[in-house]
Amino acid sequence: MRYQMVEDKSVAKQTHEIINLGHALSDDEIKLPEKFLVMSIMDKFPKSWELWNDTKHQKGRLPLDDSMIAISIEKEHRN
Numbered sequence: 001m002r003y004q005m006v007e008d009k010s011v012a013k014q015t016h017e018i019i020n021l022g023h024a025l026s027d028d029e030i031k032l033p034e035k036f037l038v039m040s041i042m043d044k045f046p047k048s049w050e051l052w053n054d055t056k057h058q059k060g061r062l063p064l065d066d067s068m069i070a071i072s073i074e075k076e077h078r079n
Contacts, residue, residue, distance in 0.1 A: 012072055
């Protein structure tokens with residue numbers, strides 16, 4: 001997937017865009033494993049989130065719902 005998050009737009013909003021792409025595929029009867037979706041999201045984080053991504057969440061060990069909560073919490077702490 002050729003997509004990269006940008007710094008000047010909310011990471012949470014961009015994450016929801018990726019999730020919506022996954023839902024659109026599901027509507028077409030193409031199911032993506034949840035771990036694949038989580039890994040795809042984390043792989044697309046902007047540069048400023050790389051350290052958080054690499055150290056705290058170790059690429060896909062959290063379920064999608066927990067990842068979304070963690071992203072929201074991190075976003076609040078960054079503001």
